[in-house]
Amino acid sequence: MNRLFALLFLIVFAVPVFSQTGKVIESLKFESKLVGYPVKYSVYLPADYETSNRSYPVLYLLHGYSDDETGWIQFGEANSVADKAIASGDATSCIIVMPDGKVTWYANSFDGKDPWEDMFIKEFIPFVEKQYRIRPQKQFRAIAGLSMGGNGALLLSLRHTELFSSCVAMSAGTFTDEEISANNQYDRYFGSIYGPKPATGVSDYWKSYSPLHLLDSVDKDKIKSVRFYIDCGDDDFLYKGNSALHVKMRDLGIPHEYRVRNGGHEWSYWRTGLYDGLKFISQEFHR
Numbered sequence: 263m264n265r266l267f268a269l270l271f272l273i274v275f276a277v278p279v280f281s282q283t284g285k286v287i288e289s290l291k292f293e294s295k296l297v298g299y300p301v302k303y304s305v306y307l308p309a310d311y312e313t314s315n316r317s318y319p320v321l322y323l324l325h326g327y328s329d330d331e332t333g334w335i336q337f338g339e340a341n342s343v344a345d346k347a348i349a350s351g352d353a354t355s356c357i358i359v360m361p362d363g364k365v366t367w368y369a370n371s372f373d374g375k376d377p378w379e380d381m382f383i384k385e386f387i388p389f390v391e392k393q394y395r396i397r398p399q400k401q402f403r404a405i406a407g408l409s410m411g412g413n414g415a416l417l418l419s420l421r422h423t424e425l426f427s428s429c430v431a432m433s434a435g436t437f438t439d440e441e442i443s444a445n446n447q448y449d450r451y452f453g454s455i456y457g458p459k460p461a462t463g464v465s466d467y468w469k470s471y472s473p474l475h476l477l478d479s480v481d482k483d484k485i486k487s488v489r490f491y492i493d494c495g496d497d498d499f500l501y502k503g504n505s506a507l508h509v510k511m512r513d514l515g516i517p518h519e520y521r522v523r524n525g526g527h528e529w530s531y532w533r534t535g536l537y538d539g540l541k542f543i544s545q546e547f548h549r
Contacts, residue, residue, distance in 0.1 A: 282349045284308045286341045296381040304331045306341050306358035317395040319356040319402035319547040324411030331362040337529045343536045353540035354547045368414030369471045372457035404543040406430035408532045416473040423484040427546040430491045430539035436473050436503035439464050490518035491542045493535045495525035
């Protein structure tokens with residue numbers, strides 16, 4: 263009898279826990295005319311999505327270099343992180359969309375062969391926001407990412423300030439001009455996107471996508487319409503670019519949050535960062 267009672271107890275009290283679990287659909291395909299190939303993406307739908315008629319805020323969550331649309335789910339456990347943040351009340355229910363950015367740096371390639379940025383802004387976002395019940399206003403749209411994706415979140419939110427209310431950059435792959443000039447692996451990691459490396463300095467095309475240069479070229483009032491959260495570990499090899507972003511934003515009077523926590527360039531750091539990032543973007547979703 264005691265065993266039966268214990269089993270019933272577990273069943274009754276487990277139901278609310280399981281009911282808080284969102285749904286993940288991996289590796290869906292969007293047929294793009296601009297890039298000429300199917301763009302894969304994964305999506306997280308909050309627990310109450312299929313039982314309500316409401317529309318939701320959206321977070322576009324970008325992966326790192328050489329990863330794909332499954333990285334944030336398989337290694338970052340983004341669905342579990344979101345479930346916990348929403349259940350605790352730290353984050354509002356939102357849809358999370360994770361596109362495959364390949365190794366595009368989320369930019370248009372200099373030669374026009376892979377206009378990923380144009381695809382994302384002109385095709386993908388409109389498609390997603392019609393496909394799912396998403397609130398289409400800027401206030402309810404955020405962007406975040408890690409490493410290459412952190413840099414992508416920064417450049418996309420700076421180049422399209424009218425679209426995103428918040429940007430969360432974790433361990434952003436943002437580099438100073440000095441780092442790029444001294445980089446002997448430039449052709450391997452950047453050449454196909456940003457073009458040949460100049461004999462000295464950096465190219466104008468590089469500058470047009472560099473968050474550090476965009477802070478100079480984009481209207482400051484437009485930049486201030488986006489809320490920024492920058493998070494980089496004290497042992498992360500990308501510390502220079504991230505700290506340079508913080509210093510430049512401070513000097514320019516651009517409000518932002520800057521966090522340096524114990525950790526390196528690793529998933530354990532980004533899982534915690536995502537939880538904090540969801541709290542941050544939810545402040546705007548709730549405004």
